[in-house]
Amino acid sequence: MAAQILVVNEISTEREEIARALEAEGFKITHASSAAEATREIWGGNFLVAIIPTLLTGTTHQSLQQQLTQMAPEIETLVHGKNDDLPQLVKKCIRIRDGEAAA
Numbered sequence: 001m002a003a004q005i006l007v008v009n010e011i012s013t014e015r016e017e018i019a020r021a022l023e024a025e026g027f028k029i030t031h032a033s034s035a036a037e038a039t040r041e042i043w044g045g046n047f048l049v050a051i052i053p054t055l056l057t058g059t060t061h062q063s064l065q066q067q068l069t070q071m072a073p074e075i076e077t078l079v080h081g082k083n084d085d086l087p088q089l090v091k092k093c094i095r096i097r098d099g100e101a102a103a
Contacts, residue, residue, distance in 0.1 A: 002028040003097045006050040006075075008038040008064070010057060014082065018051060021090050027097070035064045042071050049093050054081040 005027045009015035012033065019029040030045055032038040035056050042050070050068050052061050065077045076096050080089050 002026055003048040003093075004028045004030060004045060005093060006030050006032060006038060006041055006045065006047045008032040008035070008050065008052045008056075010034060010053070010055075014053070018080065018086065018089070021086050022093060025090055025094055027093065035059045035067075038064060039067060039071065042068055042075070047072070047075050049096055050075050050077045051080050051089065051093075052077060054079055 003026075005022055007015050007018050007022070007029055009018065010033055015031055015033070019031065022029055030041055030047070032041050035058065038050065038052070052064050052068075054061050056064060061079050065079065068075060068077050078089065078092060
């Protein structure tokens with residue numbers, strides 16, 4: 001079964017770009033367009049990684065990261081900014097999936 005990743009981003013084009021890059025490596029992606037949607041998805045899913053953006057409306061990435069960690073401590077949360085290197089993010093997810101050193 002493919003490893004599941006939760007991609008959180010309010011901007012659909014950015015979310016889809018990240019999702020496409022990860023799907024190309026065999027990951028199963030769940031999209032969340034807000035922090036509230038991300039917390040709902042965490043309850044229902046079995047995620048390996050949650051990717052959250054640096055900018056969120058109504059909250060901070062640190063606050064969302066802390067909330068997700070409290071809800072599901074087994075999930076790695078990675079913060080990805082708009083100008084961050086997407087291939088580097090994908091490589092981190094592959095390393096986590098393959099059981100190498102955590103992010």
